[in-house]
Amino acid sequence: MKKLLILSTILMIFGITTACADNDKPIAVTQLPAKAQQFIKSYFPNEKVALAKVEREFLETRYEVVFTNSSKVEFWKDGEWKEIDCKYSVVPTKLIPTQIAQYVSQNYPDTQIVKIDRDKRDYEVKITNGLELTFDKQFNLIDIDD
Amino acid sequence: MKLIYRIALRLSAVLIPLMALWATLFYFMTVDEINDEADDALADYSELIIVRMLAGRELPPLNSGSNNSYSITPVTREYADSKSHIEYYDAEVYIPEKEETEPARILSTIFCDNDDNYYELKVAMPTFEKEDLVRTILFWIALLYLVLLLTLIGVTTWIFHRSMRPLYALLHWLDNFTLGKTNTPVPDDTHITEFHKLNVAAQEAANRSAMLFERQKQFIGNASHELQTPLAILGNRIEWLLDNTELNEKQIEELFKMQRSLSHIVRLNKTLLLLTKIENGQFPESTEVDIAALIREQAPLYNEIYESRQIDCRIDLPDRFVVSMNDSLASTLITNLLKNAYVHTEPGHGIDIALHNRTLTIANDGNTPLDADHIFDRFYQGNKKEGSTGLGLALVKAVCRYYNLDIEYRYTDGRHCFAVTWPQK
Numbered sequence: 214m215k216k217l218l219i220l221s222t223i224l225m226i227f228g229i230t231t232a233c234a235d236n237d238k239p240i241a242v243t244q245l246p247a248k249a250q251q252f253i254k255s256y257f258p259n260e261k262v263a264l265a266k267v268e269r270e271f272l273e274t275r276y277e278v279v280f281t282n283s284s285k286v287e288f289w290k291d292g293e294w295k296e297i298d299c300k301y302s303v304v305p306t307k308l309i310p311t312q313i314a315q316y317v318s319q320n321y322p323d324t325q326i327v328k329i330d331r332d333k334r335d336y337e338v339k340i341t342n343g344l345e346l347t348f349d350k351q352f353n354l355i356d357i358d359d
Numbered sequence: 360m361k362l363i364y365r366i367a368l369r370l371s372a373v374l375i376p377l378m379a380l381w382a383t384l385f386y387f388m389t390v391d392e393i394n395d396e397a398d399d400a401l402a403d404y405s406e407l408i409i410v411r412m413l414a415g416r417e418l419p420p421l422n423s424g425s426n427n428s429y430s431i432t433p434v435t436r437e438y439a440d441s442k443s444h445i446e447y448y449d450a451e452v453y454i455p456e457k458e459e460t461e462p463a464r465i466l467s468t469i470f471c472d473n474d475d476n477y478y479e480l481k482v483a484m485p486t487f488e489k490e491d492l493v494r495t496i497l498f499w500i501a502l503l504y505l506v507l508l509l510t511l512i513g514v515t516t517w518i519f520h521r522s523m524r525p526l527y528a529l530l531h532w533l534d535n536f537t538l539g540k541t542n543t544p545v546p547d548d549t550h551i552t553e554f555h556k557l558n559v560a561a562q563e564a565a566n567r568s569a570m571l572f573e574r575q576k577q578f579i580g581n582a583s584h585e586l587q588t589p590l591a592i593l594g595n596r597i598e599w600l601l602d603n604t605e606l607n608e609k610q611i612e613e614l615f616k617m618q619r620s621l622s623h624i625v626r627l628n629k630t631l632l633l634l635t636k637i638e639n640g641q642f643p644e645s646t647e648v649d650i651a652a653l654i655r656e657q658a659p660l661y662n663e664i665y666e667s668r669q670i671d672c673r674i675d676l677p678d679r680f681v682v683s684m685n686d687s688l689a690s691t692l693i694t695n696l697l698k699n700a701y702v703h704t705e706p707g708h709g710i711d712i713a714l715h716n717r718t719l720t721i722a723n724d725g726n727t728p729l730d731a732d733h734i735f736d737r738f739y740q741g742n743k744k745e746g747s748t749g750l751g752l753a754l755v756k757a758v759c760r761y762y763n764l765d766i767e768y769r770y771t772d773g774r775h776c777f778a779v780t781w782p783q784k
């Protein structure tokens with residue numbers, strides 16, 4: 214009986230937390246984590262924010278900012294950037310790790326980087342000719358995808 | 360209640376609510392996930408439009424074959440400030456292709472462009488597909504719940520039954536076990552340690568009781584046998600005293616009393632010896648015995664002995680009823696039953712003796728029913744009667760057991776009724 218009680222309680226808690234996974238919420242720039250605000254000031258100083266929102270999901274929270282020039286930046290919960298998507302412009306050079314920038318300029322001289330995505334394992338960059346390059350944390354190319 | 364039903368019941372009692380809880384939870388989580396995914400798709404769609412619009416690129420066609428639709432309207436700053444910039448809601452939406460309204464999920468997003476102009480973007484996605492999906496999921500979860508529950512309980516019951524086979528074999532053996540007869544050894548067709556131990560223990564217990572039973576039987580037999588000679592000598596000594604000594608009246612009276620008691624002991628001893636002999640199967644020779652003739656011969660004798668009690672004996676017998684029995688055992692059976700009836704009938708009452716359909720019925724009047732469970736036990740006497748050993752019915756029972764006769768006692772309409780049935784040949 215005791216076991217049953219514990220089990221149902223666990224199930225309940227699990228159910229409630231999952232049910233709490235909620236929709237996107239609008240957020241003011243000033244409500245972003247300090248690190249993210251700092252990031253915007255230093256790398257996108259002239260851009261205006263068209264829309265900022267927070268996505269709360271089970272176990273993780275993410276922030277997303279769309280600038281009026283159509284660039285989009287995603288942040289982790291702690292304010293570290295996760296993805297910079299400048300589909301119709303170019304990712305600021307300062308944000309691209311030098312090894313990756315070098316590799317791209319050497320191998321694809323007439324292209325620009327429009328999107329960079331990083332996580333615990335690797336970097337993914339997308340360049341204007343449509344290729345997607347994946348680098349590991351030591352900046353070795355591990356995958357090319359078109 | 361059988362153990363297996365108890366287990367199935369308990370299992371159901373635990374599993375039914377638990378699995379119902381699980382199924383409900385699973386259903387709601389799935390529905391939640393579907394809603395979540397639909398909302399995510401809406402968010403992606405909305406973001407795509409916003410980014411394209413801000414970049415000044417061509418917007419996707421208003422209706423790209425799917426039922427999704429969107430609209431962008433410029434709004435004032437005040438309106439933008441008054442409303443949440445991201446809002447999900449359900450509403451009816453008109454779909455031009457179908458020319459009808461459908462329930463839809465709508466995401467409205469307010470954003471501003473570089474020149475501080477505010478726009479409101481509404482993207483809509485019909486929900487009928489989602490509802491279909493949810494309905495299907497509900498159906499399948501309910502079905503899964505039932506099937507899973509039934510399978511689980513069914514399989515458990517089956518496995519339990521299979522695993523408990525040695526136990527049922529042992530129980531079956533116990534049912535057939537009778538002390539004093541040759542029994543088959545305990546079935547031990549198992550590799551399971553626990554069942555094997557149980558079987559060994561059962562076998563040991565059976566062997567031990569069989570040995571004790573045998574020893575007890577032997578002891579009674581030997582004791583009775585050894586007592587015979589000293590009892591006879593004692594009788595002779597008393598007779599010698601009566602014949603050869605000068606005694607006064609008081610002494611003679613006491614000696615007669617001793618003689619009476621002694622003859623009771625001798626009778627008791629003889630009966631015990633007879634019982635032992637019957638139980639040891641020492642009456643192998645069988646002859647054709649006519650039970651009807653035997654009763655006709657014995658009943659008048661008892662009528663004479665108990666004449667003073669004025670018992671009315673009615674006899675209803677066929678001409679002949681021949682069975683194969685040892686003749687002395689047959690007469691033991693009949694005389695003990697008759698004697699029992701005569702001794703326990705109140706003066707002036709009646710006894711009925713009938714023999715029909717291989718069943719001998721001896722009924723006599725009586726006031727209170729006897730204890731049917733113990734009436735055939737040795738030395739069991741409801742109320743002591745002078746000259747009764749308390750072994751008569753035990754003898755009857757022993758003879759019946761020896762020949763596989765069916766003996767039954769019942770009390771109906773103020774009569775004790777003993778019925779002995781000879782099995783069909």
